[in-house]
Amino acid sequence: MSETMEFRPMVLPPNLLLSEFNGFIRETIRLVGCENVEVISSKDQIHDGSYMDPRHTHDPHHIMEQDYFLASAIVAPRNVADVQAIVRLANKVSFPLWPISIGRNSGYGGAAPRVSGSIVLNMGKNMNRVLEVNVEGAYCLVEPGVTFHDLHDYLVSNNLRDKLWLDVPDLGGGSVLGNATERGVGYTPYGDHWMMHSGMEVVLPNGELLRTGMGALPDPRRPETMGLKPEDQPWNKTAQLFPYGFGPYIDGLFSQSNMGIVTKLGMWLMPNPGGYQSYLITLPRDDDLKQAVDIIRPLRLGMALQNVPTIRHILLDAAVLGDKRSYSYKTEPLSDEELDEIAKQLGLGRWNFYGALYGPEPIRKVLWETVKEAFSAIPGVKFYFPEDTPENSILRVRDKTMQGIPTYDELKWIDWVPNGAHLFFSPIAKVSGEDAMLQYGVTRKRCEEVGLDFIGTFTVGMREMHHIVCIVFNRKDLIQKKKVQWLIRTLIDDCAANGWGEYRTHLAVMDQIMGTYNWNNDSFLKFNEILKNAVDPNGIIAPGKSGVWPSQYRHMACELVKF
């Protein structure tokens, strides 16, 4: 690829001429070098890849046609100055940019842009340094391309793991920064990633660079700041210690949003607790979910449950251990009797509760007694430590996850069906047995209506549960994909009718979900649109992200949401 070539992308963004595209790409190549620019001009460039080999052209777990959400080009800035220059260039022709960090974003759209033809801005390729790990303050400062795995490796190779732990989600390949800005979760006591961030550096849509919280206050005591570019200057010494700073707290504007491009993020790390014990509690009957959730609520609120524990449906665990064929020749959803049979075969319950104890032995002992006594009210529950379970048990995987060691084992549940792909449906539920049963009932019924098994998990936050329904489908089965589209649209409506909303979503249904957050004549969306149009008048950053459209796109929004 050279800057004199004529480029013909497979798709252009709305209202952009081919000549404008070419002008933009040529200038971008001049800026970042041709090795950092890829124009998507042929179907041959579109492969689904795999989790370990993620592509940035489109969503590998496509629920519509493979190229429905497609980039025109992928550009990887080398540094903050490049990001600023690209943003300024984009403003000239209103070119939409879709920033990603690593671009896995599995089950929520991958690296694909909401508006086809956008430039996917691959922030992680070159900007991938762990800038600081501070032991005394127990925090780190990272660039977009640092994955959970990278950060863990950094702690291990610098002999810091005995001092600090990080929090990891189910899979270790995502970016620390992208996951936190998307408000993703992990499973240690630091599982709410957004809660644990402190200080953001952001390129605004006009190209200006901003630091939030205490980061807005320069650190005067460091003479070495003299002559350094703003992005290279040390942060205020309290920026990673106190997230709020002074005045309006604007960090939220850069979370699940399209107000800026995040270039650095501070995250709190957990001091090594000095002792750890993971455990599994199996719940034999399907409706034990109700009693278990009511037991969990006071324990979690009172912090006897210290981490983000999970209540996993039997099929989530079963799917990590084998595909559907290894349990049954049925293609239709498995019946309750068959689920009981699988649970028995695997030595698990219909629901399985994975938690952990943190701290020195006496503390763990007291907490374990409390947890055990409370759960013992459910007839037939069984308690396990990892060493009581088979070598390949899910508890042995969760044992790592709940102490912040990244793994990839849970990738396997995607292969439950042939050509497995997945889509997450993620409503929030009260930590109440009744709510959990109702939400499970509504979601399972709809999954089964389209011929899919219900696979899901409740991750227990401080006062709510993220219910993650894992919709696993055959990406080569076009009829099944149509059914999956119907399923997610119907689930959103069903849940809204019960007063449940989703915490995060796939690109395809961002508009629908934003439409459900419509209290008092859409005042939430309207305010977001006012901000968006003020901050990004040319509508260049991630138009349509979370259902927030800049005014240029308003007349097209209906067309874009149709699928």
Ligand code: ADP
């Ligand atoms: P993952 O970390 O799972 O690989 P991504 O890098 O794809 O996830 O990020 C998920 C989403 O978060 C993106 O689609 C984008 O909306 C948002 N995002 C990621 N990185 C940035 C960033 N540096 N600036 C702004 N938004 C970002």
